[in-house]
Amino acid sequence: MSINKSITHVILTGGVGSRLWPLSRKSQPKQYLEIFEGKSLFEMTVDRNSHLANKVMVVGNVDNHHLSGKVMDKTQTSYINVVEATPRNTAAAIAFAAFASESEDVLLVTPSDHIIDIMENYNNAISEAVSKAQEGFIVTFGVIPTKPETGYGYIEYKGDKVISFREKPNETTAKEFIAKGNFLWNSGMFCFKAGVLLEELKQFQPDVYQKSKAVWEASKDGFLDLNLSLEIPSISIDYAVMERSKKIKVVPASFSWSDLGSFESVYDYLVFNGHSVDQNGNMVIGSDKHTTFLGLKNTIFVYTDSANLILQKENSQDVKDIYSELERINSELLN
Secondary structure (H helix, E strand, O other): OOOOOOEEEEEEOOOOOHHHOOOOEOOEOHHHOOOEOOEOHHHHHHHHHOOOOOEEEEEEEOOOHHHHHHHHHHOOOOOEEEEEOOOOHHHHHHHHHHHOOOOOOEEEEEEOOOEEEOHHHHHHHHHHHHHHHHOOOEEEEEEOOOOOOOOOOEEEEEOOEEEEEEOOOOHHHHHHHHHHOOEEEEEEEEEEEHHHHHHHHHHHOHHHHHHHHHHHHOOEOOEOOHHHHOOOOOOOHHHHHHOOOOOEEEEEEOOEEEOOOOHHHHHHHHHHOOOOOOOOOOEEEOOOOOOOOOOOOOEEEEEOOOOEEEEEHHHHHHHHHHHHHHHHOOOHHHO
16 A cells, blocks of 8 residues: 555554553553563554554653653654643544644554454555545444454444444343444544544534643643643543544454453463463463463463462453552552
8 A cells, every 4th residue: 555645643552451450550551561472562553554654643641651662763663752641531632643733634543552463454444444534534443343242342334334333232232233233343443634533523522622722732842731631521532523423434344353451352362373271271471480270261360570360261351440449549569
């Protein structure tokens, strides 16, 4: 695919990966862990899109921007750096990227912590999205689901039209979605012209628009002011724009995709790539020490220097509750 002179790859790096504690910490969130063939998810994100765009922008925060910088140095990628003083959710993060761009620039917005395979299908989806974005649409990527996953939001669609956005479902609802056949996983990836996105944000969420604009205009070398930032409502881009705008299109894509948001998805990925499990499906992550599981099935043992976690694979969505509890007591174990 030829480089279009005005495509910017915007990488959002704000997440803390609370469902991957204790591997993922505030000082080393999951997107920077080099546990995937010696690369981090962030580095893989940079590599995967390097031929699709001619500019790269990283929207990060004060806690992690130095980690992003290391990856950009390692991959020798020059980039526009936007550093949030405090997390204000995706509507503000994406607004900053748009304010930092020319209004005709096409932005390809991706999280920094996803695994994507089947690159031909991925590149085709990007190509289709870019042409729709150039026509003035805001494009969201919906991944054709392979199972009734409860950890993702869904998009109900017909052709390239979005009928509705749905929150993470319970198992019964997820099975209904799959049976109906016109539901996609909401990938959290977007493509649009900067000016189009800002117009829609201004229309539907003027407070986020005005306050993000004020923060951007007061920024110094991409660093954003804390006190001004705290005034921005913390709202997701889905709620602020996607669920309201009439300019939304969806590209249904059949690349293989996971947000690696839980130990169950990390487990599946590692098994696929040859990580060892015993005959009862038990896995060790983070240690080479000989470990024997007796009378256990599908158990994941996560080893780190300061904390270990032992869980049933099926309980992997509940790790965020442990993280929340540690946050409540201000535990050192999150750092």
